[in-house]
Amino acid sequence: xxxxxxxxxxxxxxxxxxxxxxxxxxxxxxxxxWGLEMTTSGLERFAxxxxxxxxxxxxxxxxxxxFFEAFxxxxxxxxxxxxxxxxxxxxxxxxDAKRGDIGSTMAAYARAYLTDGSPxxxxxxxxxxxxxxxxxxxxxDAALGSGRGLFVLCRTSNPEGASVQLAVAPDNPARSAAxxxxxxTLSAQIACAAADLNAGVxxxxxxxxxxxxTVSGVGADLADALAAVNGxxxxxxxxxxxxxxxxxxxVFGATLDRVLPTASRSVLDAGPTARGLRDAAAxxxxxxxxxxxxx
Numbered sequence: 001x002x003x004x005x006x007x008x009x010x011x012x013x014x015x016x017x018x019x020x021x022x023x024x025x026x027x028x029x030x031x032x033x034w035g036l037e038m039t040t041s042g043l044e045r046f047a048x049x050x051x052x053x054x055x056x057x058x059x060x061x062x063x064x065x066x067f068f069e070a071f072x073x074x075x076x077x078x079x080x081x082x083x084x085x086x087x088x089x090x091x092x093x094x095x096d097a098k099r100g101d102i103g104s105t106m107a108a109y110a111r112a113y114l115t116d117g118s119p120x121x122x123x124x125x126x127x128x129x130x131x132x133x134x135x136x137x138x139x140x141d142a143a144l145g146s147g148r149g150l151f152v153l154c155r156t157s158n159p160e161g162a163s164v165q166l167a168v169a170p171d172n173p174a175r176s177a178a179x180x181x182x183x184x185t186l187s188a189q190i191a192c193a194a195a196d197l198n199a200g201v202x203x204x205x206x207x208x209x210x211x212x213x214t215v216s217g218v219g220a221d222l223a224d225a226l227a228a229v230n231g232x233x234x235x236x237x238x239x240x241x242x243x244x245x246x247x248x249x250x251v252f253g254a255t256l257d258r259v260l261p262t263a264s265r266s267v268l269d270a271g272p273t274a275r276g277l278r279d280a281a282a283x284x285x286x287x288x289x290x291x292x293x294x295x
Contacts (some may be wrong), residue, residue, distance in 0.1 A: 006092075006124055006149030006206040007198070010232055013059035013092055014260065019292070020285045021060035021094065021234065023264030024050045024082065026067040030265070034272040040074040043067075046272075047082045053274035054267075055089030058281055060123075062262060065097040080119040092123040094234075098153065100128030102135045110142035124149035126210060126234075130164065133193040140197065140207065149206035149232075152194055155187045155222060157212025157237045166219070184221045191225035198230040204258055205231040213237035213247050213261060226255050238263040238284065245284075245291035256292050 026046045028038055034049075036042035047063070055061055063086075068079035086093045099109040112118055113125045127139055129152050136152065143150050155165050165187040184192070191209060198205025209229060214237035226233065233252065237243035238261045245261065252259050263284050270280035 003147070005147050005201070006143070007201060007204045007231065009123070009147075010060070010092060010149065010206075010260070011203040017057065017059040018285045019260055019288055020058060020281065021062050021260050021262035022050075022054055022058050022267050022281055023096065023236075023262055024061055024063040025264045025268065026064075027265070030268050030271075033269070036272075040071050040078060043071055043075060044078045044081070047078060048085060049272055049274070050268065050277060051082055051086045051089065051091075053271075053277040054281055055086045055091040057278065058091055060092045060094050060260065060262075061086045062094040062096050062264075064264075065095055076120075083120065083122055087123070094124045094126070094151065095120070095122035096126045098126045098128050099139070100131055100135065102131055103138075106135060107138035107142075110138045114139060114142040114146060114148050116146055122148070124151060124206075124208070126151045126153065128153050129190050129193075133190060144197075144206060147206075149208060151208040151210050151232070151234045152190060154190045154194075154209040155211045155215055157214040157243075184225075185219060188219070188221040188225045191222060191229055194231055195225065195228045201230060205229075208232035208234055208260075210234045210236065211251065213243035213251055215251060223253065226252070229255075229258070231258065233259045235259050235261045236264075238266065238288075245287040248288070248291055259292075261288050 024047055026043050031038055031042050031046055034046060036046055063082050068075040083093050095113055112120050113122055115121055127136055127150050129136055139150060166185050168183045168185055194207045194209055197207045208231045211233050213235040235248060248259055248261060267280045270276040
């Protein structure tokens with residue numbers, strides 16, 4: 001168990017290192033661009049080069065589990081070493097695995113990724129609430145009990161997500177029967193549930209949300225809910241997916257102080273040299289700080 005909650009540690013890292021998360025996505029095209037083979041050895045050389053270049057300077061590194069899982073057990077072993085090396089170098093590690101299930105299966109995921117002593121334990125984990133926010137209970141308990149965090153999918157950047165996330169939920173616990181306001185979308189209800197878990201925690205809670213920087217708009221109900229979340233807002237989509245740092249002000253408005261933009265390919269494309277990776281990350285961070293009015 002860590003001595004400080006994830007929200008406290010993340011706030012400090014964003015303050016000292018800047019609000020940026022860099023993904024470690026060993027995509028086949030990137031390995032090829034770096035002159036590496038699609039082997040476990042190539043995977044490890046890619047991932048460790050990214051960790052060694054970025055972990056001493058970047059607030060959060062986000063390994064994408066799927067690219068490691070594609071290599072089987074040997075790839076998972078590489079992921080374990082990446083998590084350990086990144087943590088030892090001073091970065092917070094967010095494992096992007098988007099796990100979501102029910103009951104004992106969710107509890108098993110929590111033991112794997114959020115429990116002291118597990119070789120796959122990270123500082124935080126991405127999770128999916130689309131089997132019901134309550135299904136995340138084991139992960140929430142494990143994260144908060146061990147000083148770790150979660151980033152819950154809320155309003156994702158992929159266009160297909162809107163058909164589910166913008167649907168109006170039939171039950172609306174956040175509003176009373178006498179309230180004439182329109183029903184909330186599912187994404188807004190997810191944000192309200194996160195807000196309840198983070199209430200009264202300073203400087204911010206450990207249950208964050210994933211809201212894509214490329215979305216056309218979050219809607220009034222989600223904007224209101226995000227303002228009350230009191231937790232970190234992970235914003236993928238900067239760079240290769242088409243969003244710019246300036247788009248963050250449009251999407252997040254008054255909640256920018258809790259936004260953690262994430263970039264992957266736009267930084268990794270600058271490899272394989274450590275200098276190239278660091279310079280690309282620094283340029284992205286400078287753009288973010290200018291957009292936030294802090295640079």
